Amino acid sequence: MNMRHRKHAILTGSTVTAIMMLFAFPAFAQENTSNDTDSGNDIVVTALKRSTNIQETPLAITAVTGETLADMGITDSAQLSRVAPGLVFRENPNGGARAIIRNVQSAGESTVGVYYDETPLDGSVGTTNDAGGAAPEVRLFDVQRVEALRGPQGTLYGAGSMAGTLRLIFNKPALDDYEGAAALQGNSIAGGELGYEAQGMANVPIVKGVLAVRIVGFYRQRGGWLENSKLGLEDFNDGTSKGGRIMVRFQPTGNLTLDGLATIQRTRGYNSNWYFPSYAAGGKPYDASYASLQPVKDDLDLYSLTAKWDVGFATVTGVTSYMERDLKFNFDTSAFFANSAAAATTTSAGCKAYNATGGANCTPSQVVLYQQYALGMSPSTAYQPQLTKSWSDELRISGNGSGPLNWTLGFFHSERKTDILSQVNAVDPATGLMITPTRIAPVTVGGTTYPATVFVNRGVQDNLRQIALFAEASYDITSRLGVTAGVRYFDYHKRVDTVTTLANYVVGAVPVPPASAAASEHGAVFKFNANYKLTSDVLLYANAAQGFRPGGVNQIIGLPDALVPYKSDSLWSYEIGAKTSWFDRALTLNADIFQIDWSDMQVAAQTPAPAVFSFITNAGKVRVQGAEVEVGARPVQGLTLQLSGSYILAKLRGNQVAPNGIIVSGAGLKGDYVPFTPKFSGQASVEYRYPAAGSIQPFFRADLAYAGESWTQFRRTNAAQQQLPDYTTVGVRLGIDKADDTWSLSLFANNLFNTVGIVNKSTSALYGSVAAVRAVSVLPRTVGIDLRMKF
Numbered sequence: 001m002n003m004r005h006r007k008h009a010i011l012t013g014s015t016v017t018a019i020m021m022l023f024a025f026p027a028f029a030q031e032n033t034s035n036d037t038d039s040g041n042d043i044v045v046t047a048l049k050r051s052t053n054i055q056e057t058p059l060a061i062t063a064v065t066g067e068t069l070a071d072m073g074i075t076d077s078a079q080l081s082r083v084a085p086g087l088v089f090r091e092n093p094n095g096g097a098r099a100i101i102r103n104v105q106s107a108g109e110s111t112v113g114v115y116y117d118e119t120p121l122d123g124s125v126g127t128t129n130d131a132g133g134a135a136p137e138v139r140l141f142d143v144q145r146v147e148a149l150r151g152p153q154g155t156l157y158g159a160g161s162m163a164g165t166l167r168l169i170f171n172k173p174a175l176d177d178y179e180g181a182a183a184l185q186g187n188s189i190a191g192g193e194l195g196y197e198a199q200g201m202a203n204v205p206i207v208k209g210v211l212a213v214r215i216v217g218f219y220r221q222r223g224g225w226l227e228n229s230k231l232g233l234e235d236f237n238d239g240t241s242k243g244g245r246i247m248v249r250f251q252p253t254g255n256l257t258l259d260g261l262a263t264i265q266r267t268r269g270y271n272s273n274w275y276f277p278s279y280a281a282g283g284k285p286y287d288a289s290y291a292s293l294q295p296v297k298d299d300l301d302l303y304s305l306t307a308k309w310d311v312g313f314a315t316v317t318g319v320t321s322y323m324e325r326d327l328k329f330n331f332d333t334s335a336f337f338a339n340s341a342a343a344a345t346t347t348s349a350g351c352k353a354y355n356a357t358g359g360a361n362c363t364p365s366q367v368v369l370y371q372q373y374a375l376g377m378s379p380s381t382a383y384q385p386q387l388t389k390s391w392s393d394e395l396r397i398s399g400n401g402s403g404p405l406n407w408t409l410g411f412f413h414s415e416r417k418t419d420i421l422s423q424v425n426a427v428d429p430a431t432g433l434m435i436t437p438t439r440i441a442p443v444t445v446g447g448t449t450y451p452a453t454v455f456v457n458r459g460v461q462d463n464l465r466q467i468a469l470f471a472e473a474s475y476d477i478t479s480r481l482g483v484t485a486g487v488r489y490f491d492y493h494k495r496v497d498t499v500t501t502l503a504n505y506v507v508g509a510v511p512v513p514p515a516s517a518a519a520s521e522h523g524a525v526f527k528f529n530a531n532y533k534l535t536s537d538v539l540l541y542a543n544a545a546q547g548f549r550p551g552g553v554n555q556i557i558g559l560p561d562a563l564v565p566y567k568s569d570s571l572w573s574y575e576i577g578a579k580t581s582w583f584d585r586a587l588t589l590n591a592d593i594f595q596i597d598w599s600d601m602q603v604a605a606q607t608p609a610p611a612v613f614s615f616i617t618n619a620g621k622v623r624v625q626g627a628e629v630e631v632g633a634r635p636v637q638g639l640t641l642q643l644s645g646s647y648i649l650a651k652l653r654g655n656q657v658a659p660n661g662i663i664v665s666g667a668g669l670k671g672d673y674v675p676f677t678p679k680f681s682g683q684a685s686v687e688y689r690y691p692a693a694g695s696i697q698p699f700f701r702a703d704l705a706y707a708g709e710s711w712t713q714f715r716r717t718n719a720a721q722q723q724l725p726d727y728t729t730v731g732v733r734l735g736i737d738k739a740d741d742t743w744s745l746s747l748f749a750n751n752l753f754n755t756v757g758i759v760n761k762s763t764s765a766l767y768g769s770v771a772a773v774r775a776v777s778v779l780p781r782t783v784g785i786d787l788r789m790k791f
Contacts, residue, residue: 058531058541060150066143077138084148085628085646093273094329096134101164103650103677108602113160119321152547154525155486162547173212173249179203187784193223217244239269255310267298276775291334291379292427299326334379341374354505379427386420404476412468420460426453457502484529491522519565537581554615571598596624621653645682650674668714678708695739727757754781
């Protein structure tokens with residue numbers, strides 16, 4: 001046994017032994033005198049741009065505190081699928097994830113607005129205009145709470161909130177007290193490597209009651225678990241993530257508060273997909289058997305300034321922010337060029353273009369020349385660095401009155417600029433690494449000629465500007481009956497500039513001089529709400545709200561003019577719900593049912609063969625119908641139970657009609673389900689805290705998450721169709737707390753039963769064939785030990 005596996009066995013064995021010992025602790029043999037664990041019904045949220053108790057907020061919202069996130073083992077935003085019904089994060093192996101609420105998901109801009117405090121987080125648009133598929137993952141430490149708002153939030157949160165909004169709210173500097181916190185973790189991945197992480201926070205009042213600073217830092221070393229049998233590598237996909245956050249609060253007077261924020265994250269790792277066909281044939285999972293490695297570098301910088309001024313009758317809030325994301329990734333294209341060479345015939349379009357036959361068929365000798373040309377590009381890797389810069393500003397004023405009227409007026413402006421380089425580069429067959437420095441043309445040095453290493457070279461600049469005016473007002477007609485109305489006027493303009501400087505006859509790329517295209521649109525969305533307090537513990541509500549997201553301009557050269565721009569898509573959502581508390585608030589039961597009518601759905605399409613370029617077009621109408629339920633209970637002192645789930649059907653209302661010559665990915669017919677949309681998902685947890693001798697409080701927590709079956713295409717008969725089977729993951733945590741909350745020590749096991757839960761499958765001509773499926777799965781079983789401290 002080598003040293004790495006010996007360490008893995010020691011940590012695993014120690015953790016399992018300790019868990020068994022804690023299970024043997026006489027949990028119910030002693031009288032419980034501890035305080036009840038909060039079940040969430042007393043959480044105050046600010047989803048409506050004002051503070052309200054979550055049970056008195058007339059919309060479908062889930063809020064989770066930072067302490068609960070830590071207990072669940074959730075350390076970054078991509079893991080938040082487990083906190084709310086109808087919320088899914090689908091990992092993008094090239095960096096980031098797609099946030100999905102209520103099964104409203106497709107290629108294009110995000111359908112869910114993700115906010116870092118007051119700042120919207122933009123995804124990287126990439127070469128396929130799919131910014132929604134690559135939202136940055138945010139490290140979660142020193143979190144106040146996370147709010148998941150389900151249903152369109154366009155009037156208050158704008159274009160990115162077509163299906164809902166996710167708010168990541170962090171603790172602000174305390175002006176009067178010194179505070180500190182630290183968290184240390186060691187872990188081991190089943191069949192993989194050891195990992196560790198360290199996080200810390202310090203809060204320092206500089207001028208008591210006036211000026212304070214709060215500093216957060218973190219470092220994570222994640223162990224690898226993928227192997228590459230082609231290159232002879234084991235556990236190669238280890239990675240690091242590090243960064244920090246500085247927040248400054250200045251309160252010169254009682255009615256003026258200034259909050260400054262600076263956040264940086266630096267992530268290094270590898271594309272997490274692996275080759276699925278070998279596993280489907282009875283082999284083992286997690287084999288990324290590609291001819292090249294697929295590294296990912298993701299750097300995020302975020303700066304913001306928020307000012308709040310209480311002018312008596314209202315509070316004026318101004319927010320200005322800047323975000324910069326530098327994302328670089330590779331994915332293997334070796335099989336595509338090798339297979340293209342093997343499949344070449346006298347009628348192949350690439351062969352005719354390479355040999356300049358003028359449209360005539362190739363001769364056998366010309367086919368051989370073309371095959372040699374194509375094979376010269378294997379092994380190879382696609383390399384797509386992209387730099388995204390986003391500016392956003394918001395100014396709003398909200399009424400402070402204690403009367404029946406609450407209102408908010410505001411202005412929003414944002415600009416996003418993305419510079420993208422798209423290349424296919426040569427790879428060293430021995431190491432699997434991209435050859436650097438890259439060479440677009442052969443270079444001769446000292447009598448030695450070095451061949452070109454770049455096979456495709458294309459540049460894109462994508463710009464999106466948005467402005468909006470919004471207003472929302474709520475009025476309590478009686479002490480029980482209230483109504484709300486809101487409107488948002490939007491205007492966006494998108495421009496794309498492209499240039500292709502290097503021909504590649506296999507993928508169909510030809511040199512194209514700089515070209516540009518633009519699209520713009522404006523309109524308005526509305527929201528209406530009525531709510532009725534049946535009793536002090538029962539709130540009924542009904543919502544009707546619109547959502548939208550911007551259209552844009554495709555980046556693909558050679559598209560027909562009519563297909564270059566694509567329209568915004570929009571939806572109407574209708575919802576009724578109830579929020580109830582029972583038995584002196586020991587039990588909460590919230591439920592809702594909804595219907596969403598989605599028009600002009602943006603979908604991924606492909607150019608004709610070899611179909612390696614993707615773009616966005618509008619095709620189809622969708623109806624989404626569903627129900628959600630959340631239950632929280634404290635049946636006895638110290639015991640907290642949580643259960644939530646959703647049942648959602650997302651189907652086409654008519655056949656998808658594709659423009660002539662265009663292949664809509666898995667084009668669907670009326671009644672087909674929207675891809676990647678499980679009918680059912682659910683979460684459950686149990687937590688019990690009980691006293692022991694002295695001030696030590698043992699505790700136990702278990703979390704279960706279920707994801708239902710879904711499919712990757714509309715049509716089940718589509719050649720690229722892949723099933724994502726349903727799966728369940730279980731996490732357990734056992735430990736001890738100091739009664740004064742100054743420290744906590746726990747042992748944990750995430751994905752206890754080592755489930756191979758597939759969260760994504762992808763197919764592409766660039767993978768070599770439709771059968772070359774690549775899968776992304778949940779992390780294998782991870783066991784470890786956690787130490788958390790406060791001081």
